[in-house]
Amino acid sequence: MPIYRPAFMIPDIPCRRNTFAGTLPQEIVAAFDLLDRDDRVRVVVLTADPKAPAYCAGADISSGWDSLFTKESLKEGPQAHRDTGGKVSLAIYRCRKITVAAVNGHAVGVGFTGLTIPLDFRFAWEGTKMAAPFVRRGIAPEAASSYLLPRLIGYSRASAIFLSGSTFGPDSPLVQGLFHQILPSREEVFPAALAFAKELAENTSQTSVAWTKHLLWRGADSMEEQHILDSRAIRELGMSEDAAEGARAFKERRSIKFTDTLSQNLTSWIPWWREVDINYRKAKL
Amino acid sequence: MPIYRPAFMIPDIPCRRNTFAGTLPQEIVAAFDLLDRDDRVRVVVLTADPKAPAYCAGADISSGWDSLFTKESLKEGPQAHRDTGGKVSLAIYRCRKITVAAVNGHAVGVGFTGLTIPLDFRFAWEGTKMAAPFVRRGIAPEAASSYLLPRLIGYSRASAIFLSGSTFGPDSPLVQGLFHQILPSREEVFPAALAFAKELAENTSQTSVAWTKHLLWRGADSMEEQHILDSRAIRELGMSEDAAEGARAFKERRSIKFTDTLSQNLTSWIPWWREVDINYRKAKL
Amino acid sequence: MPIYRPAFMIPDIPCRRNTFAGTLPQEIVAAFDLLDRDDRVRVVVLTADPKAPAYCAGADISSGWDSLFTKESLKEGPQAHRDTGGKVSLAIYRCRKITVAAVNGHAVGVGFTGLTIPLDFRFAWEGTKMAAPFVRRGIAPEAASSYLLPRLIGYSRASAIFLSGSTFGPDSPLVQGLFHQILPSREEVFPAALAFAKELAENTSQTSVAWTKHLLWRGADSMEEQHILDSRAIRELGMSEDAAEGARAFKERRSIKFTDTLSQNLTSWIPWWREVDINYRKAKL
Numbered sequence: 001m002p003i004y005r006p007a008f009m010i011p012d013i014p015c016r017r018n019t020f021a022g023t024l025p026q027e028i029v030a031a032f033d034l035l036d037r038d039d040r041v042r043v044v045v046l047t048a049d050p051k052a053p054a055y056c057a058g059a060d061i062s063s064g065w066d067s068l069f070t071k072e073s074l075k076e077g078p079q080a081h082r083d084t085g086g087k088v089s090l091a092i093y094r095c096r097k098i099t100v101a102a103v104n105g106h107a108v109g110v111g112f113t114g115l116t117i118p119l120d121f122r123f124a125w126e127g128t129k130m131a132a133p134f135v136r137r138g139i140a141p142e143a144a145s146s147y148l149l150p151r152l153i154g155y156s157r158a159s160a161i162f163l164s165g166s167t168f169g170p171d172s173p174l175v176q177g178l179f180h181q182i183l184p185s186r187e188e189v190f191p192a193a194l195a196f197a198k199e200l201a202e203n204t205s206q207t208s209v210a211w212t213k214h215l216l217w218r219g220a221d222s223m224e225e226q227h228i229l230d231s232r233a234i235r236e237l238g239m240s241e242d243a244a245e246g247a248r249a250f251k252e253r254r255s256i257k258f259t260d261t262l263s264q265n266l267t268s269w270i271p272w273w274r275e276v277d278i279n280y281r282k283a284k285l
Numbered sequence: 286m287p288i289y290r291p292a293f294m295i296p297d298i299p300c301r302r303n304t305f306a307g308t309l310p311q312e313i314v315a316a317f318d319l320l321d322r323d324d325r326v327r328v329v330v331l332t333a334d335p336k337a338p339a340y341c342a343g344a345d346i347s348s349g350w351d352s353l354f355t356k357e358s359l360k361e362g363p364q365a366h367r368d369t370g371g372k373v374s375l376a377i378y379r380c381r382k383i384t385v386a387a388v389n390g391h392a393v394g395v396g397f398t399g400l401t402i403p404l405d406f407r408f409a410w411e412g413t414k415m416a417a418p419f420v421r422r423g424i425a426p427e428a429a430s431s432y433l434l435p436r437l438i439g440y441s442r443a444s445a446i447f448l449s450g451s452t453f454g455p456d457s458p459l460v461q462g463l464f465h466q467i468l469p470s471r472e473e474v475f476p477a478a479l480a481f482a483k484e485l486a487e488n489t490s491q492t493s494v495a496w497t498k499h500l501l502w503r504g505a506d507s508m509e510e511q512h513i514l515d516s517r518a519i520r521e522l523g524m525s526e527d528a529a530e531g532a533r534a535f536k537e538r539r540s541i542k543f544t545d546t547l548s549q550n551l552t553s554w555i556p557w558w559r560e561v562d563i564n565y566r567k568a569k570l
Numbered sequence: 571m572p573i574y575r576p577a578f579m580i581p582d583i584p585c586r587r588n589t590f591a592g593t594l595p596q597e598i599v600a601a602f603d604l605l606d607r608d609d610r611v612r613v614v615v616l617t618a619d620p621k622a623p624a625y626c627a628g629a630d631i632s633s634g635w636d637s638l639f640t641k642e643s644l645k646e647g648p649q650a651h652r653d654t655g656g657k658v659s660l661a662i663y664r665c666r667k668i669t670v671a672a673v674n675g676h677a678v679g680v681g682f683t684g685l686t687i688p689l690d691f692r693f694a695w696e697g698t699k700m701a702a703p704f705v706r707r708g709i710a711p712e713a714a715s716s717y718l719l720p721r722l723i724g725y726s727r728a729s730a731i732f733l734s735g736s737t738f739g740p741d742s743p744l745v746q747g748l749f750h751q752i753l754p755s756r757e758e759v760f761p762a763a764l765a766f767a768k769e770l771a772e773n774t775s776q777t778s779v780a781w782t783k784h785l786l787w788r789g790a791d792s793m794e795e796q797h798i799l800d801s802r803a804i805r806e807l808g809m810s811e812d813a814a815e816g817a818r819a820f821k822e823r824r825s826i827k828f829t830d831t832l833s834q835n836l837t838s839w840i841p842w843w844r845e846v847d848i849n850y851r852k853a854k855l
Binding site: 346347348349350353354358363364366367368371372374375378419420421422423424425426427428429430431432433435438439440441442443444445447448449450458461502560561563 | 668690691721722723724746747748750770773774775777778779781782783785786787789790792793794795796797798800801802803804805806807808809810811812813814815816817818820821826828830839
């Protein structure tokens, strides 16, 4: 049975400049959890309506920061709070499919930290205004961006972005290497990302992609240990149907048809890393 | 009471091409310790006299390397030595304020490793000659630069800088991303850095800056653990007066007045990391 | 006695587009082990015949992936396999001399991951086609490249290279900072690399180079611990003959003659790190 491979678009919420509010965060978390599990999905594209005022204008702080906190977490004490932006970026980070951000409008605050940097590929409109202006608002960088950004583009640039809180575009030296493609108009961003996604959906192995993402982000602390890890990866994947198809298609110089799926063909050896429980243990259940 | 926010300039010692000698290292350590603690200080600018022969020409090795070692450390054995450049770069690294290097002259050896790379932002004269020529002198990279430089700009460039020991300018591909601004004349470097520093001193929260630097450099080893860390940061800062002022000023579209200080408003949860004792335990006290 | 300092060239195997097959991997491992130990060697250059169809066209998968596995490792179970590309990249990575890749032809798969990125400096022909197309073959990135590449050029670029599996040249934004020099013709690559290597062989200290590589790649997890490490390096090297010669030559403004060697003058304190055993413990001996 041929498998349909949709690229996915999160429905945007154009009200209030696409602020990160209401049910938007939970919807994105739920969507990426689902897209991670649905074997029919190979590549995910996240975008907004190109006519919306922004890709995502960040948190709505028009009435202060109280909306960040739930009554329950406040009652439980300072350890109980879990940042909403972080829930979103973790859901994206944990998605084992290829993820693509089509940033077709301004991306400020969590619009940058939570909805731009955690995806594997970033396409952007050249006029996009971006900022991580936390030091100018009396708050901290969130969405685990202080983990991701220095690893993505180095501590020199990441530190300059966070400590200046300045506004920059996708072609700024500050984010060199962060964007895969920069488009001249807002309308061109999603089609370019979608064409890129479709080509990858047709020609990449779902299991290979998952192993590759895990080796990159859940890898070892030394060359030697990584050698042991990727030897295991080669051993597990090398005997798979997708690898056999990869070799055959290469030899026969024909287009490829990968059929292995995460639910059926990902070995039980994953995860090999210690999974960290991010839930707070409540005082009373 | 309005708080005066000076940008700070270390008095340079123009003798001997600003070599890293005499009391200069101890003075810089003492200055950064003080600047870290003084609540009136928000941004620190380190520079030299633009008419001096160099920003810092490195250690004075005209009579060999003996001056590196104290008699006491030699007597205590090979574990007792503590590198002077490292004491300086650690003092700068530990400073919880924004730090800016105004590199208005040549920066060689520890002038590069100890007085340029450990600061948060680097401004430089385009004619600056820089080098980390340790392999060409029979010595090792110092000032913890083998930790900092690969993280700042990646191992490919850092390794090329250290293993070639070559001389380069701030616009060299070898240091792409390391310098925030490059100026055409020596005289323009400090004024540009100072204007940048003043804008940041006016518009950034002291507590936000400290949390941001800690999250970046004292962060966790995984996305999940960083999510727990920055959730705590959001919880602590989100209820602060600076955050409230940040939201109010944003809503009212007016300039901001942050008043929280490190001595009064930094929560007792910092440091959350294990502090490493760098002192040597002497055989006899 | 003046020491002859050869730059070394691995004999290439031009058959089958320089595929990574037959005895080539073992020969490279053996060569780098030897070059690491031979005190006469200061810099190693790895290259191919510029008339060969490729620098290295990757593994030969014309008859599937079975050739990856030995019968013995298959019998021992999934933990027993050790990736051949990883053995090569580890041998290069562990070599304590300066290593230079003269990539004078296409470098695909392990030609990129195993024979290009693990060397300290990379020279390339501007027409070189490179790719890490594992996700397009149903297999995983190998040769510990998922450890090395993100550290060399950041996770953003490394992830884009592995997850797209696309073909790129040495001047692509995807590998910015990875290549030390890019040459217009295949024939110019090796001479340029050799001239660079000879200059370094004449003017760098063998012990300094080894310490520098170890500090970079076997360093500590914090600034404080790195300060303790490099203080020890300064202490050990600072009293060496090479350091004395370094200071004398600098003072006398003459060319330098380093004489310390790894076998005679590297202190017993190396290695300071925990060495990881990468061999598989066989069920029966």
